[in-house]
Amino acid sequence: MDAAVLAVEALGKSFGPVRAVDDLTFEVHPGRVTGFLGPNGSGKTTTLRMLLGLVRPTDGRALVGGRPYGDHPVPGALVGAALEATGFHPGRTGLGHLTAYAPQVGVDRARCREVLELVGLGPAGDRKVGGYSLGMRQRLGLATALLADPPALLLDEPANGLDPEGIVWLRGFLRHLAAEGRTVLVSSHVLAEVQHTVDDVVVIAKGRLVHASSLAELAALAGVSTYVETPDPAGLAALCAQRGWVAAPRDRGTQVDDVDAATVGAAAHAAGLELHQLTTRGADLEDVFLRLTGAAS
Amino acid sequence: MSPTAPTLNRFGVALLAEWRKLTSTALWWVLGVGMAAYLAFMGAVLAFTFAAAPPSPDTPAITGVDAALAVLGTLNAIGYVFPLLVGTLLVTTEVRHRTLTQSLLVEPRRGVLLGAKLVVAAAVGLLYGVLGVVGLLATSAPVLELVGDGIFLTDPAVLRVLGLGILVTGLWAVLGAAFGAVVPNQVAAIVAVLAFTQFVEPIARLGLSAVDSLSGVAAFLPGAAADAVVGASLFGEISGGGGDLLPGWAGALVLLAYAAVLTVVGRWTTFARDVA
Numbered sequence: 001m002d003a004a005v006l007a008v009e010a011l012g013k014s015f016g017p018v019r020a021v022d023d024l025t026f027e028v029h030p031g032r033v034t035g036f037l038g039p040n041g042s043g044k045t046t047t048l049r050m051l052l053g054l055v056r057p058t059d060g061r062a063l064v065g066g067r068p069y070g071d072h073p074v075p076g077a078l079v080g081a082a083l084e085a086t087g088f089h090p091g092r093t094g095l096g097h098l099t100a101y102a103p104q105v106g107v108d109r110a111r112c113r114e115v116l117e118l119v120g121l122g123p124a125g126d127r128k129v130g131g132y133s134l135g136m137r138q139r140l141g142l143a144t145a146l147l148a149d150p151p152a153l154l155l156d157e158p159a160n161g162l163d164p165e166g167i168v169w170l171r172g173f174l175r176h177l178a179a180e181g182r183t184v185l186v187s188s189h190v191l192a193e194v195q196h197t198v199d200d201v202v203v204i205a206k207g208r209l210v211h212a213s214s215l216a217e218l219a220a221l222a223g224v225s226t227y228v229e230t231p232d233p234a235g236l237a238a239l240c241a242q243r244g245w246v247a248a249p250r251d252r253g254t255q256v257d258d259v260d261a262a263t264v265g266a267a268a269h270a271a272g273l274e275l276h277q278l279t280t281r282g283a284d285l286e287d288v289f290l291r292l293t294g295a296a297s
Numbered sequence: 298m299s300p301t302a303p304t305l306n307r308f309g310v311a312l313l314a315e316w317r318k319l320t321s322t323a324l325w326w327v328l329g330v331g332m333a334a335y336l337a338f339m340g341a342v343l344a345f346t347f348a349a350a351p352p353s354p355d356t357p358a359i360t361g362v363d364a365a366l367a368v369l370g371t372l373n374a375i376g377y378v379f380p381l382l383v384g385t386l387l388v389t390t391e392v393r394h395r396t397l398t399q400s401l402l403v404e405p406r407r408g409v410l411l412g413a414k415l416v417v418a419a420a421v422g423l424l425y426g427v428l429g430v431v432g433l434l435a436t437s438a439p440v441l442e443l444v445g446d447g448i449f450l451t452d453p454a455v456l457r458v459l460g461l462g463i464l465v466t467g468l469w470a471v472l473g474a475a476f477g478a479v480v481p482n483q484v485a486a487i488v489a490v491l492a493f494t495q496f497v498e499p500i501a502r503l504g505l506s507a508v509d510s511l512s513g514v515a516a517f518l519p520g521a522a523a524d525a526v527v528g529a530s531l532f533g534e535i536s537g538g539g540g541d542l543l544p545g546w547a548g549a550l551v552l553l554a555y556a557a558v559l560t561v562v563g564r565w566t567t568f569a570r571d572v573a
């Protein structure tokens with residue numbers, strides 16, 4: 001399975017004056033779903049293209065199983081990839097598209113039918129891609145990536161254009177693939193989109209690494225907070241000041257940072273403060289994500 | 298789960314993939330049928346012209362096997378834009394529809410991809426040659442049999458002209474694919490192919506052959522080189538045999554040299570770039 005470790009080492013890429021990727025180092029391991037996150041233009045697609053030998057790095061290297069992608073005997077059977085802005089010939093059927101690429105990953109026509117079924121394109125496979133919706137193209141891209149049943153998958157914003165049902169299916173499917181021991185790397189510019197799918201996160205901003213850890217460690221960064229509603233905001237403010245808690249207005253109440261609900265409740269009770277709502281707010285990952293990526297700019 | 302790492306014949310599977318890419322859209326047969334139909338039309342026109350031409354004192358009538366040769370020798374001169382286009386599109390369509398990414402994912406060795414395209418271009422070009430011959434014969438044979446002196450299909454000279462016509466059609470397709478590698482923008486490539494074949498080269502051939510010191514150069518233009526391979530030319534007939542042609546083998550080498558130079562340029566430009 002080691003063949004499926006993806007490694008990026010001091011990777012850099014300049015497009016003329018634009019530094020798209022800069023001194024980027026991280027690894028992606030089998031058996032886990034890794035989220036590759038960053039705002040628009042942060043260099044995700046460029047990094048994936050360098051991993052796949054489509055774009056030549058200016059500095060450093062990007063390796064698949066310890067070797068450049070192109071050095072593998074049948075690279076398309078080792079890594080399945082669905083990249084942003086990959087095209088389809090509008091005059092080709094979905095099945096025609098898959099059968100055209102099948103010989104070079106060593107699979108037959110029957111397997112092409114099989115992956116069409118798998119991604120929910122079964123009958124549409126005989127229609128021309130020119131008539132496909134965005135979500136159907138996204139599914140055909142996924143089908144292409146899955147063609148050789150590869151041990152590693154690289155998916156660039158795979159949820160774009162999928163309907164809610166499709167997104168739920170995709171989440172389950174990616175988890176299933178990882179549980180089978182595959183390497184799954186999924187890029188996204190929205191953490192919330194992959195929050196329920198990924199085990200690990202690699203966050204980049206402006207082409208540079210800002211964070212790499214398990215999702216749990218990222219969540220720990222967010223800490224806890226307690227949401228309180230009271231008819232006596234002044235009393236609550238006084239209480240927070242007295243205890244040295246950081247409080248800020250939020251929605252129709254107040255958010256108290258880094259304190260759990262039990263502590264706030266006990267203190268309010270002791271102070272005779274009337275509360276209408278008292279809830280522990282889970283880690284707001286999106287906040288952390290914005291903080292991490294915002295700090296880089 | 299990890300696939301029993303199939304050891305593939307990489308060039309073999311690349312050829313199969315290219316063939317499937319070509320034949321999974323309508324373009325190849327539309328152009329092929331177009332070529333056959335166009336040549337059928339021109340074959341009828343030419344056959345009538347030669348067979349029914351009133352004898353005149355200054356231009357001796359073309360009769361017998363010469364009429365058959367004159368008609369069948371036009372395969373290249375009339376039809377060459379079709380193989381040139383199909384070859385060009387074999388490359389440019391991948392850029393236009395952004396399928397180059399997927400093609401390079403399954404075959405990162407870019408030389409293999411380009412090489413497979415050149416070979417498949419040759420194959421489809423030869424096929425177009427056969428289609429063109431079928432088109433030409435479909436109309437000119439009955440006309441020459443009925444109105445003229447016959448089609449002489451078993452005459453070695455006639456067979457030779459047909460065979461060389463098919464061969465040179467294959468070469469045009471290879472040249473087209475190589476050109477597509479140099480000019481990957483599909484619209485630009487098509488405009489360039491049409492402009493060159495319909496205006497630039499004919500004018501250049503007339504112009505160059507009019508200047509004594511340059512008349513030798515005209516023979517090295519691709520159209521003239523192709524005419525040399527077949528040994529007959531509509532252009533030659535019209536301008537009264539104007540312009541010297543190279544020997545047939547040299548014409549073929551000149552075409553191959555064009556294809557080789559374009560291939561090398563394409564390999565180190567279009568096929569060396571980042572695909573982003």
Ligand SMILES: Nc1ncnc2c1ncn2[C@@H]1O[C@H](COP(=O)(O)OP(=O)(O)OP(=O)(O)O)[C@@H](O)[C@H]1O
Pocket residue numbers: 015018019020038039040041042043044045046047084188189573
């Ligand atoms: N071929 C190219 N030529 C010039 N600049 C490029 C090229 N490709 C990417 N860039 C630049 O590199 C930077 C990173 O782009 P990239 O597409 O990798 O971002 P991304 O993280 O995938 O963004 P998104 O979330 O919008 O898909 C951007 O500033 C982009 O403009």
Ligand SMILES: [Mg+2]
Pocket residue numbers: 044045046084156
């Ligand atoms: Mg992107």
